Amino acid sequence: MQDLDAFLKTVQNRAFVTARLATSHDDEALDIVQDSMLKLARNYSDSDPEDWPKLFQRILQNCIKDWYRKQKVRSVLHWWQQHDQTEEELNIVHDAIRADTPQQNQESFQLTGKIYQALQQLPMRQQQAFLLRAWWEYSTEETAQIMSCSQGSVKTHYSRATGAMASLLQKMLV
Amino acid sequence: MSNNDDQMIKQLKQQLDQEASQLKPETVNALDKLRREAVQEAEKTRSKGFQWNYWSYAPALAASVLVVMLLISTNTNDNAVVDVPIQISEIQSSEIQPSGFEIAVMNEDMELLEEDVEFYLWLAEESVSG
Numbered sequence: 236m237q238d239l240d241a242f243l244k245t246v247q248n249r250a251f252v253t254a255r256l257a258t259s260h261d262d263e264a265l266d267i268v269q270d271s272m273l274k275l276a277r278n279y280s281d282s283d284p285e286d287w288p289k290l291f292q293r294i295l296q297n298c299i300k301d302w303y304r305k306q307k308v309r310s311v312l313h314w315w316q317q318h319d320q321t322e323e324e325l326n327i328v329h330d331a332i333r334a335d336t337p338q339q340n341q342e343s344f345q346l347t348g349k350i351y352q353a354l355q356q357l358p359m360r361q362q363q364a365f366l367l368r369a370w371w372e373y374s375t376e377e378t379a380q381i382m383s384c385s386q387g388s389v390k391t392h393y394s395r396a397t398g399a400m401a402s403l404l405q406k407m408l409v
Numbered sequence: 410m411s412n413n414d415d416q417m418i419k420q421l422k423q424q425l426d427q428e429a430s431q432l433k434p435e436t437v438n439a440l441d442k443l444r445r446e447a448v449q450e451a452e453k454t455r456s457k458g459f460q461w462n463y464w465s466y467a468p469a470l471a472a473s474v475l476v477v478m479l480l481i482s483t484n485t486n487d488n489a490v491v492d493v494p495i496q497i498s499e500i501q502s503s504e505i506q507p508s509g510f511e512i513a514v515m516n517e518d519m520e521l522l523e524e525d526v527e528f529y530l531w532l533a534e535e536s537v538s539g
Contacts, residue, residue: 280451
């Protein structure tokens, strides 16, 4: 079990930052990292340690996706209770999940750097593809395996993310 | 990918690495605690798995023992039947008294042989008269 401990130690901080980028909340990010670690430990501790990085990433990204889904459902239910909402209002709810991000980021974490803020504003899939390729340094093929999608989708997400990042940074720097 | 993109990605990596290496102490402590819990969970799962595997072998082991026992008993019976003439010759030559079980088997074989002879005789008579 020492090898599992060593592996988790190498990824825990970066996993937390990845989850916090997606959620903008320390506690939520810790919950996601906890879920990911436990799932890996329960289901894959007997697997080949060489497979752990990709397995862990896949679990982590799925946990983040689940978190997004739950947030959307919660937001929709909350609005449903308060309003007889239109489709337009539903879209506002969906956007609101991400719209909170920059402000919370500045207030809660006192993060510096426009790049980090721009990254937080990316749609979930683009953010995942961008982080996995650029920061975690996975290949397109590995990223596709982790994200359970085609390599073409990864390339599209990554390209759009890079474009969006450049555009957001231009706006921020003006 | 343009040079600007490369520069942006390089800066982003630096910033994220910095973020990951400069987490608040309470966050690092929380992550260490989560990691230890996960490792304990893996140990539990592994020991449960071992127990499950151990018990899963029990029926196979029991079946193997049963098969071996059956083979031994069958073999013993076969030997008893097959070995009869040898034992008889041995008994006759060495004048060692056979055991009760061996005598019973011998007598039974003799009775069967007598019955068979009678049957074949009757069959021969029937075929001649028919």
